[in-house]
Amino acid sequence: MKTKNRPPRRRATPQDTEASPAEQTPDRPQLGSGQEPAKGLRSRASRAQGGRAEGGRRRPGLAGPGGRRESSIQRRLESNERERQRMHKLNNAFQALREVIPHVRADKKLSKIETLTLAKNYIKSLTATILAMSSGRLPGLDGPGPKLYQHYQQQQQQVAGDTLDAAEAQPEAHLQRYSTQIHSFREGS
DNA sequence: TAGGCCATCTGGTCCT
């Protein structure tokens, strides 16, 4: 696996697009995202927002001065901004998730798919650990142990039924898989 | 240079 340790990318500002009018094409509207400026590079927002005829899908409806109505363009710009904010929230959530997954090399940022996969198996390993502790300590007595274990068994039977993967239903397998993934991520594979 | 990852735009669809 390659490293994904590059610095966060900047986003465009209205100033950006104004600062590079030569790169703008007349067939796309100007958008403003209100983010911090870039250094030497056009931001994604700047690019895709219509600076050039590249970045993002090109729509015939947007083409040409006589393309869309002003109100339609304005709605699209507002929609773009909302979508951008939504994706930023999603990315913030990913970052928060990365920060609670232990045993990950600090200098290597997990990709989104790595984050989700590792988190899933981390949760499973924690569940297996809790079960091992509670069922061993409270066999047949009052308390969460037996109920939790029953619930877990039901879940695992469902998983096994869905995936036809018997190993997936074994708590030990979760811990093993998590450990393996941590190891592989650490090695940058 | 290829491949992986990402940000952004966009139109369609779902939801409130």
Add this chain to the structure above:
DNA sequence: AGGACCAGATGGCCTA
């Protein structure tokens, strides 16, 4: 009706 959500498209950045 308007916003949220989703997936496809596109091109830039980075590493091996």
